[in-house]
Every structure is written in structure tokens, then in C-alpha cells.
Amino acid sequence: MTDRRSFLRMTMAGAAGMLVAGCDRISQTxxxxxxxxxxxxxNRRVQALLSPSGSMAREYTEADISSVFHPNGTTMPATxxxxxxxxxxxxxxxxxxxxxxxxxxxxSIEDLKRLDVRTQITRHDCVEGWxxxxxWQGTVLSAVLDHVxxxxxxxxxxxxxxxxxxxxTPYYESIDLVEAMHPQTLLAFALNGRPLPVPNGAPLRxxxxxxxxxKQAKYLARIELVSSFEDIGDGxxxxxxxxxxxxxxxx
Amino acid sequence: MSAESLDAGAVPPTSxxxxxxxxxxxxxxxxxxxxxxxxxxxxxxxxxxxxxxxxAHPSLYWGNRSDEGSEILSLDxxxxxxxxxxxxxxxxxxxxxxxxxxxxxGGSDRPQVRGFPAWLTVPGSQWLAMGRRWHFFFAxxxxxxxxxxVGYAIATRHLQRDLWPTRADWxxxxxxIVEHLRFRHPHGEAALRYNILQRLAYLVVIFVFGVGIxxxxxxxxxxxxxxxxxxxxxxxxxxxxxxxxxxxAWGFVAFVLIHLFEVLISGVFNxxxxxITGRFAIDAAPADTGTPNPGALPxxxxxxxxxxx
Numbered sequence: 001m002t003d004r005r006s007f008l009r010m011t012m013a014g015a016a017g018m019l020v021a022g023c024d025r026i027s028q029t030x031x032x033x034x035x036x037x038x039x040x041x042x043n044r045r046v047q048a049l050l051s052p053s054g055s056m057a058r059e060y061t062e063a064d065i066s067s068v069f070h071p072n073g074t075t076m077p078a079t080x081x082x083x084x085x086x087x088x089x090x091x092x093x094x095x096x097x098x099x100x101x102x103x104x105x106x107x108s109i110e111d112l113k114r115l116d117v118r119t120q121i122t123r124h125d126c127v128e129g130w131x132x133x134x135x136w137q138g139t140v141l142s143a144v145l146d147h148v149x150x151x152x153x154x155x156x157x158x159x160x161x162x163x164x165x166x167x168x169t170p171y172y173e174s175i176d177l178v179e180a181m182h183p184q185t186l187l188a189f190a191l192n193g194r195p196l197p198v199p200n201g202a203p204l205r206x207x208x209x210x211x212x213x214x215k216q217a218k219y220l221a222r223i224e225l226v227s228s229f230e231d232i233g234d235g236x237x238x239x240x241x242x243x244x245x246x247x248x249x250x251x
Numbered sequence: 252m253s254a255e256s257l258d259a260g261a262v263p264p265t266s267x268x269x270x271x272x273x274x275x276x277x278x279x280x281x282x283x284x285x286x287x288x289x290x291x292x293x294x295x296x297x298x299x300x301x302x303x304x305x306x307a308h309p310s311l312y313w314g315n316r317s318d319e320g321s322e323i324l325s326l327d328x329x330x331x332x333x334x335x336x337x338x339x340x341x342x343x344x345x346x347x348x349x350x351x352x353x354x355x356x357g358g359s360d361r362p363q364v365r366g367f368p369a370w371l372t373v374p375g376s377q378w379l380a381m382g383r384r385w386h387f388f389f390a391x392x393x394x395x396x397x398x399x400x401v402g403y404a405i406a407t408r409h410l411q412r413d414l415w416p417t418r419a420d421w422x423x424x425x426x427x428i429v430e431h432l433r434f435r436h437p438h439g440e441a442a443l444r445y446n447i448l449q450r451l452a453y454l455v456v457i458f459v460f461g462v463g464i465x466x467x468x469x470x471x472x473x474x475x476x477x478x479x480x481x482x483x484x485x486x487x488x489x490x491x492x493x494x495x496x497x498x499x500a501w502g503f504v505a506f507v508l509i510h511l512f513e514v515l516i517s518g519v520f521n522x523x524x525x526x527i528t529g530r531f532a533i534d535a536a537p538a539d540t541g542t543p544n545p546g547a548l549p550x551x552x553x554x555x556x557x558x559x560x
Contacts (some may be wrong), residue, residue: 017375023299047475058476
């Protein structure tokens with residue numbers, strides 16, 4: 001009986017293993033990965049159709065807030081530039097805004113607070129599957145873009161970060177202008193009523209209401225408006241995108 | 252053939268002494284067969300890539316948040332006193348040691364901490380980005396194939412005629428359950444007709460599992476949640492949707508196992524041929540073929556039935 005059972009188990013595991021091995025070979029080819037990746041464009045277009053660009057992420061109440069907002073990825077950037085800012089409590093922090101803009105700027109947190117500020121209690125959904133809810137306060141990104149004046153050639157907003165994922169590979173992300181102009185897209189400087197803690201991205205991070213966690217770039221150093229992100233990093237629009245994740249993180 | 256007049260429960264007695272002549276009928280039309288096998292591929296790859304995605308965070312929760320300590324299921328690992336990795340599966344407050352399969356797998360020489368084992372995930376290694384590609388690609392295959400199937404089934408009245416239970420079907424429910432438990436299956440014309448349990452199983456799988464798993468998948472999409480929020484909240488939240496998505500996936504597995512078991516015990520070759528070539532052999536009733544002729548080659552009668560579509 002045990003023999004038969006173990007034989008059955010081996011057969012099943014063997015058959016599944018062969019299927020998995022076949023799929024692995026497809027995954028490792030360029031055409032396989034590209035073909036499977038075709039679904040991304042479909043996801044993006046169909047979701048934009050079903051959930052229009054102006055649709056709002058659900059906002060929660062104070063009672064829904066996670067007691068611990070789990071920090072993922074980098075929790076303590078090691079770069080000297082960041083460490084120096086942190087040592088002085090981010091007093092000397094300036095967000096650099098440049099690229100295809102009419103008036104490049106260096107904005108302090110105080111400067112940002114003088115622009116249009118919004119508070120929202122939204123859910124953070126990690127690509128891994130978990131969710132957390134936090135109260136974010138920050139400057140509406142569209143107000144920052146209006147402040148600097150966007151050049152008509154600009155199509156994407158790039159977010160360059162202080163934290164390095166590997167040596168000389170800083171975290172970066174990008175969103176298109178439609179997402180950038182969404183009212184729930186914030187440059188957040190506070191979480192749950194307190195200045196943004198270091199593990200959660202101090203002093204400033206991005207919040208995009210309707211995309212997964214890896215879009216929510218932390219430790220923002222610079223915002224750059226570009227017409228294309230082909231020449232940045234490996235050209236896929238973000239650190240995780242360069243590792244094979246979809247640029248469109250709405251699903 | 253008049254489906255209504257047939258009695259699904261009446262199993263013609265078979266005599267082992269005299270072989271009953273068989274005849275082939277055209278049972279499954281080509282579109283159904285194609286869609287069936289596309290579905291096999293899509294469901295298999297979605298399950299395996301789904302387990303890969305699950306492995307990125309092998310815990311389930313209820314509500315909108317995944318608070319630590321509130322897991323309703325988790326595939327975890329810990330070290331025993333000797334420092335050996337132990338796979339631990341927790342369901343609520345119950346804890347099971349599942350080393351080798353759940354939590355920790357990959358053999359005793361190279362144990363790996365992972366929810367489901369490598370032979371059950373696509374890709375085999377921990378590779379979430381690629382798992383998502385497989386999953387979303389075949390999600391589209393599954394959805395488009397499913398929509399084609401339902402459209403076809405309604406247009407050809409397959410749904411109304413063969414799947415929707417009649418009042419007579421409902422009356423035969425008890426008898427059908429008994430027949431299934433005794434592993435008895437009709438062999439004649441009645442074998443062509445879906446019995447009440449089959450009808451209910453197919454309807455639940457298509458309209459509860461199929462529709463449900465797609466909606467629960469969409470409920471995990473933050474972009475879709477901007478418009479699906481009422482539905483997401485109705486099921487308890489995004490993490491509830493993830494849990495239901497997982498449960499329905501195993502519901503599909505349970506259905507497939509029962510389906511395969513029924514195929515095995517009701518004539519695996521005949522059933523497979525039915526779903527590949529469309530032709531399915533049934534016992535020819537004496538009234539249909541004249542005098543039973545034991546010497547006649549089985550399955551030599553050309554298909555004369557209209558498709559059981």
C-alpha cells in the first residue's frame with residue numbers, strides 16, 4: 001500500500017515536474033517571456049476602459065488603519081548623501097524637479113506644504129499579495145507639476161531615489177502623466193499623522209492610489225519629466241520593471 | 252432523440268455472456284472539444300502559476316489588511332532543536348508538520364523554505380515576475396475561452412437543453428446520488444444525457460467557480476478596485492477576495508479530480524475519444540439495431556445521431 005502510494009505520488013510529482021520544467025524552458029527564452037508579457041498591454045488598456053483614468057481608489061476610515069505599516073524593500077538607505085540628510089533631520093532636504101519642465105526647482109518639504117496638500121487613507125497592495133492601510137498626507141503631484149510647468153513633450157514622470165538596490169543601482173520608478181495628474185497621486189511627507197518614518201521612505205515618497213506597492217517609490221531625491229525612459233536604467237521604467245515586473249502595476 | 256423522455260436512472264442490465272452491440276454517436280461538436288482542451292491547458296497553467304504567486308506571500312487573511320498574527324492559513328517554516336528546517340502549515344489555530352511538501356520542500360539534502368513545492372509552481376524556482384506573466388496571459392485565455400463557451404452554449408441551446416436541470420431531473424436527484432455512490436453509469440441512450448448531478452456540477456463550475464474566480468482575481472487589482480469597491484467590500488475586503496480566489500482554485504482541482512475519476516470508471520477510452528474525435532460509443536438498444544448480432548464489430552455503425560451538443 002505504501003509502495004503503491006509512493007509510486008502514485010512519484011508519478012504525479014514526475015508529471016507535474018516535467019510540465020514545470022517545460023514551462024521553465026519557455027520562461028527562459030526571450031520570445032516566451034515576451035509572448036507571455038503581451039498580456040500586460042491588454043491589462044492596461046482594458047483596465048483603463050473599465051476603470052476610467054479619473055476613478056478613485058477607495059478611501060478608508062481611521063478605524064481601518066493598520067497598526068503596523070509593514071515597510072518593504074529598503075528600510076534604511078546606506079548612501080552617504082542620504083545619511084547626511086538624515087543626520088540633520090532632513091532639514092536640508094530639497095526635492096529636485098527637472099527634465100522637461102519650464103522652471104526646474106529645488107523644493108523643501110515646507111515649499112511642498114505650501115502647495116495643494118491632501119490627506120487620504122488608502123490601501124497599499126504589495127505585488128507579493130499582502131495589503132496594509134495607512135493615512136498619507138502629501139502634496140498633490142499635479143500641483144507640483146503645475147508649479148514647475150510641464151513641457152508638452154513630457155510623457156512620463158521619473159522618480160529617482162536615494163536608496164541603492166545594488167551597487168550603483170538606485171531605486172527608480174515612473175508613471176505616465178495621466179496617473180501623475182490623478183488627484184490621489186501624492187508626494188507624501190506624513191504617515192498616520194506623523195512625519196514619514198525612515199523605514200517607510202522619509203522624508204518624501206510617492207503614493208499612487210491605484211497601483212501596486214513597487215510603484216510607491218520611497219526616499220525621493222529627484223523628479224524628472226521625460227519623453228521616454230528608454231535610456232534610464234535598463235529602459236523598462238523602474239528598478240523592478242528591469243527585473244521583469246510589469247510597468248503597468250494596476251493588477 | 253427526445254431527451255425529456257429518457258430516464259437517466261434506468262440502467263439497462265448488461266449481461267457478461269452476450270456482448271452488447273455498440274454504436275458510435277457524435278456527441279461533442281468540434282467547438283466544444285477545442286474549448287475543452289484549451290480550458291485544460293489554461294486551468295493547469297493558471298493553477299501552477301497561481302501557486303507561484305501565492306508563494307510570494309504564503310498566507311491568507313480575511314478583511315482588507317494582512318495583519319501579522321491574523322493569518323487564517325499560512326505555509327511557514329521553522330527550525331527544530333537540531334537546526335533542521337521544518338515545514339509548518341497553520342490553519343487557524345491548528346498546526347501541522349508538512350516538511351517535504353508545504354512550507355519546506357526540495358529534499359532533505361537541500362531543503363528550501365517555500366509555500367508549495369517547486370514541482371507545483373510555474374516557474375519552478377521562486378520567480379514571481381514570471382509567474383505573474385504566465386498567470387495573466389492564461390487568465391485572458393481562460394476568460395476569452397469561457398466567454399466563447401457560454402456564448403456557444405446559449406446559441407446552440409446546449410446550456411438550456413443539456414445543462415439546465417428539468418423538473419424530472421430534480422425528482423431524480425436522490426436516485427442519481429445513489430447511482431453515483433454505487434459507481435453505476437448508464438450505458439445506452441441514457442449515457443448521452445447529463446444527469447442531475449452532472450448538470451449541477453457543470454453549472455456550479457461555470458457560473459459560480461468560473462465567474463467567481465475571475466471576479467475575485469479582479470478584486471485583487473488596485474486599479475479595478477476603484478470601480479469594484481462595493482463588490483470587494485461585500486466579500487469582506489481585498490484579502491478576503493484573495494482567500495476566496497485561492498479556495499475556488501482548489502474547488503476547480505476538486506472538480507477536476509472527480510471529473511477524471513468519473514471518466515476513468517465510465518470508460519476512459521470511450522470518454523477520451525468522445526472529447527477528441529467527438530464520437531462516443533453507447534450500447535445499442537435492440538429496438539434501434541434490430542436483432543442483436545453478437546458477431547457484429549463494435550463501433551462499426553456510422554454515426555446517425557444528431558450531435559449531442
